[in-house]
Amino acid sequence: MAETELQIAGRHYPIRCRDGEEMHLAQLAAMIEQKARRAQQATPGLTEVRTLLFAALFLADELNDLRRETAGRQAQLPLDGDEDDARAIEALADRIEKLRERLADGVADA
Template sequence: MAKVMLTIAGYSHELTCRDGEEARFERLAAILNEKAGQAAQSVGGLTEVRMLLFAGLLLADEVGNLRTAAEAAAATPPAPDVLPDPLMAQAVAALAARIETLAEGLEADAPTA
């Protein structure tokens, strides 16, 4: 098991994690530290626990907004990224006609059983 030292809102916390997860926890702590700073600026005079509570609420609010946006995006059908090219459609239709002609020719030349 690895240990990582995280500093959030000026408070250091040693955390035990799986080997290789140190960088991930450091990135997550940086996000939490940012939110703790926002909480401290907004309210001021908070204890460490209350600052982390407000930081958690700010993060929960962000997650809630992202979930709502994801649900709305999943409920609406995706718009086509590219409109069909008329020349491409004509080329595909011509190829399909050519393939049908070739198939008919092969069927006509095939020996009957």
Template sequence: MAEVSLAIGGRSYVITCRDGDEARLQHLASLIDAKTQDARRAVPGLTEVRQLLFAALFLADELNDIRTGAIPAAPPAPDPRLADALESLADRMESLVSRLAAVPENA
């Protein structure tokens, strides 16, 4: 088991998770933290518990909108391997074009 430190609402929380889940949990914590900041800006003076409550409500509202189709889900993030494969393919095509350009027309 791994431990990960999550920063939410100006506090740090250390939790135990499965090995390899650390980055995902940190990403999720950053989403929650952003919503606590939204709550703090919208209603100054909220206690920490109320900030977390509003963050949960904001996230639940977004999830509900996505599930009911009120707003479309964000498209999946592009796979970096695809960009590498396209780059490699472009290099190969440029190489073929260069080789073909070097061949005399009568050949």
């Protein structure tokens, strides 16, 4: 088990994590630190707890927006793509069969 220290909103937090996850945790802490600074700049004099609360709210808001965006994109995708594809293939097969018949009629007439 590895140990690392994260700095968020001016405080140091010793954290244990699985070996090799230190860099990932540092990246997450940097995201939280960025949001904490934003909270402190927007509302000077926040307590540490409120700073972290607002940082968490900012991150949750971004996550919520991303989820909504993803859901919107998924809603635009055709649900029955396989069924639509099958219909398109059947229509093409019908056209090919009609062309084959016309060609066969043309050859028989010649």
